[in-house]
Amino acid sequence: MLPELGNFALILAMIIALAQGIVPMIGAARGIPSWMAFARSAAWAQLSLLVFSFGILTYAFVTHDFSVAYVANHSNSALPLSYRISAVWGGHEGSLLLWVMLMSAWSTAVALFSKRLPLEMVARVLAVMGLIAAGFTSFVVFTSNPFDRYFPAPLDGRDLNPMLQDFGLIVHPPMLYMGYVGFSVAFAFAIAALLGGRLDAAWARWSRPWTIIAWVFLTLGIALGSWWAYYELGWGGWWFWDPVENASFLPWLVGTALMHSLAVSEKRSTFKSWTVLLAIFAFSLCLLGTFLVRSGVLTSVHAFASDPTRGVYILMLLGVVVGVSLVIYAWRAPQVKSAGNFALLSRETFLLGNNVLLVVATATILMGTLYPLILDALNLGKISVGPPYFNAVFVPLMIPLIVVLGIGPLSRWKQDDFGRLAKILRYALVVSLVLGVLWPWMLFGKLDLMVVVGATISIWLVACILLDLFYRIRHKSSFWKGLTSQPLSFYGMSLAHLGVAITVVGITFTSYYSLEKDLRMAPGDQLELGGYLFQFDGIRDAHGPNYTSTKGIISVTRDGKPVGTMYTEKRNYTVQQMPMTEAGIDPGLFRDLYVAMGEPLGDGGWAMRIYYKPFVRWIWLGSLFMAFGGILAASDRRYRLMARRKAGLDIDAKLATQES
């Protein structure tokens, strides 16, 4: 009975989403306040229904209701409670239910935090989000219903894929989805502004914090996925340029461009039509990612053709969203006048350079991802486009981006002076060139061209950030006063940029200085790698709730001093009869030691893979800095409604002066 109620709530949510898409839109066009006000109530109603529906599916998992087909396919009576809950989004149907629930949560957040926006704007934004929600909720209801029943119910479930029985997988999808659907807010603001003919600085200011928060979620989602791949897959890789990874990386790149373009639109009232286009593309790429992952088109074009229902539905949604929004854009954008003029050497140009590089990188990765599919569909042969290609084309685009990234914040709006910039930047240039060689050489004792480039641009970026801070506070009466008088958005930006430098260092050093060894080890065998001595102490049997396991014990010493004991596991999940390797990792800020166990080779010997991975944590540490920087920037005073209500534009004016 309960699952039927959940299904009913889902259908009701779909109808309300449709109403939320239509009624306020008409209200805004005709100027009917009560119709516009309906948007907020509809958002709340939709969220309540979807939370209810999601809650019922969760309850079915918790209580082992295997009559629900989705539960039977993704759970088992031996599955621990935490994984039973995360299994709700462990499959196609449930993850889409999560998608639409998070979407309505964003809608409701807009309804809640938009008290000071003109009602007409709120109505249009929520209507656009309602239409998208209606599209996806109907997709769930008609093609991917999680409440379908089995009759008769099976005695037990097929269990959750063991790879998903992991903490990383509990948090990774919700984060990623929050980012994906979060860009629908930026999209909805852009469309609403186009429709209302209000593409102005106020629009940019409203949509900026929303965009930043969505970007923060996407950043964390991607980083979590990378971290999970690193420790769970057992091969120590952290990025594979897999189409499904690219699907999340593409909106991130365009979203990054969008954030920066919005900054110009807000501060200088220029680039506006470009910003709108980026908002449209960012969300369209989120939908494209959903299509790529959900349709099965990635396995092969032919597999997609044999069961196209789901894929075609998303493709149609994607087509409608892109098509309609581009038509609105073509219709409205020519009326947008960009006021701001600027010289060739100005912060505008640097930000535009950032946008060009990010968009070219996006287009390149998109092409590399879709190229094999297109060739195959046209019968022009099967090819593979993998990491060697992506690294070859992506890295050369990122190097100038990071150089520009250092200069941008130091440059002035509108017009800058080459002599002034050169005077400031020469210190950064000297420091980065010297340390870029010395630092890796002192750490690792050997150099590679790409290592020097990576280290140099990272240090360049850090030096530029410090110079920026120095020039901002040197005229203040005291160091402390200088620090505290900077707006949060400045610290947010600096931290995020620092995060980029940290990630680049991590990627560079891990890629070029990692050591790896595959070997046979019997108890007592030793291996020396990266200055560490690994000794295999033997194996031990262990049991989990739904698996049996063999634990390999490896003790590590350095210069005779113990570093720690590492455990790697070979698990066998009983229901799915699936063997899994759990890597043993000794994490550290400057290096990870990584041990994974393969197969027994007879005579007590085991196949082992041992890694020494310097600075690998920096890759994710940098992402955390970026995300935290985003949070700081979005909570800047000028976005905070309460502060603005109290102090009004005095603060705005002050901030605008400070931020120059």
Added chain:
Amino acid sequence: MKHLAFPVFFLLMVCGSVAFARFDTFVFETPQDEQRFKKLSAELRCLVCQNQNLADSNAELAMDLRRELYNMIKAGKSDAEIIDFMVVRYGDFVLYRPPVKPSTYVLWVGPLVLFVIGVVALVMFVRRRGDDVLAGGDLNSDEQNRLEGLLGKQNEKPHQKTGSGGKRKQK
């Protein structure tokens, strides 16, 4: 098809849904050979997997190909010879670095073309904008009023927003 239905974006790269490591214990004569083995097995694709290179794959075929690769390196074959052998046997699909040929020209030249177009567009756009910097690029008064109005301060004395560019020395 069932394993495709997982929500997890990174899942698809796992061959046959088995995240179970099978490592080789090859012994190489020189460190250079070991490096070549690693590089080649990372650039060659496991043909029966969703999207995995030879180095990471557990599939029987991948293990056989790794052994083949090892033997060829041991026999003193060059990288080009090994790649040719693989392509003759399995087609371009086996290469993660697509070969340069008519059907992949767009793939290899595209990024450069896009980059050049982007830079040219940037320069043209900025030139046009830069013609009259002195004409003033701050929010015009209409827009400023509207911004203030929309931000809810309509009734207060309008403040002159000090645009960041405004107080700068200009050429």
